[in-house]
Amino acid sequence: MKTLGILGGMSWESTVSYYKLLNEGVRDKLGGLHSCRMIMHSVDFAPFAEQMGQDDWESVTAGLIQAAKSVEAGGSDALIIATNTMHKAADEIQSELNIPLLHMADAIAGGAKKTGASKLGLLGTAFTMEQDFLSRPLKEKYGLDVIVPDCEERAMVHRTIFDELCCGRMMDATRAGYVKIIEKMVEQGAETVVLGCTEIGLLVRPEDVSVPLIDTVRAHVDLALDYVL
Missing domain, CATH: 3.40.50.1860 (Rossmann fold)
Incomplete structure (x- = not known):
């Protein structure tokens, strides 16, 4: 099993669903006590939301790239961004990584x-x-x-x-x-x-x-x- 990297917290309400469904999916496929290997960076969403409201996508993207690099450094084999909106920065994030971004x-x-x-x-x-x-x-x-x-x-x-x-x-x-x-x-x-x-x-x-x-x-x-x- 590969290790999945997750950028979460945007918002954490739905990141909870990601965590639950990923683990349930692995258990259903592999059985027993198997669960999903993952590394999550869950951000504080408030500063990002403020930057988005100010149309400051440069700062949003820089913050996401920093978080994505930390997930990659932790040993992830691939990355998902656990939100649709932040895929606006997907190309820039992917360009800074050596692992694939699994696009929404x-x-x-x-x-x-x-x-x-x-x-x-x-x-x-x-x-x-x-x-x-x-x-x-x-x-x-x-x-x-x-x-x-x-x-x-x-x-x-x-x-x-x-x-x-x-x-x-x-x-x-x-x-x-x-x-x-x-x-x-x-x-x-x-x-x-x-x-x-x-x-x-x-x-x-x-x-x-x-x-x-x-x-x-x-x-x-x-x-x-x-x-x-």
């Missing part, structure tokens, strides 16, 4: 293959929905089309991710709002919807909607398990 776009594509979808709806932070660091590789590498909610809906999703989900607050009213947005994207042709923030899967459940969902935590864990095992 590849994980999402794997999930889309399982559902047979070619047109995806995407929910996430404003950075994820409005910039192309996920949608571009999904289109260029896998031929997948991506649609996002309208401006007002994107603002609602972004706000609730930071104000509620990252703080462990799962509100029924917010869930209902997300479901309404998802169903609207289905009407616009989305064949499956990507929960493109790792906290959204803690709020929206498959039984809440009429379309298959790609929980990016689970998809990313599947990609990581395929590598380490």
Whole structure:
């Protein structure tokens, strides 16, 4: 078994899910008392969130590179960034490492293959929905089309991710709002919807909607398990 490096804490609410699912996955595949070999650097998210709010991605990227190097130095064979938004810095992080970064776009594509979808709806932070660091590789590498909610809906999703989900607050009213947005994207042709923030899967459940969902935590864990095992 290889050793997996994880950049976590963004937020820790979903990093807990990564840890649990990785260990459960190894146990299910190998049995007995087996668990996942991993090295985690869990950051203090508040300074990163402040830098993101100030559009200071240079500082965000520098902090992530420093954390990634510490994980590599600890003996990791590969790295995952346990958040969608920070994949904005994925290319810069990979360029500073000698181990592979297992990219979220590849994980999402794997999930889309399982559902047979070619047109995806995407929910996430404003950075994820409005910039192309996920949608571009999904289109260029896998031929997948991506649609996002309208401006007002994107603002609602972004706000609730930071104000509620990252703080462990799962509100029924917010869930209902997300479901309404998802169903609207289905009407616009989305064949499956990507929960493109790792906290959204803690709020929206498959039984809440009429379309298959790609929980990016689970998809990313599947990609990581395929590598380490």
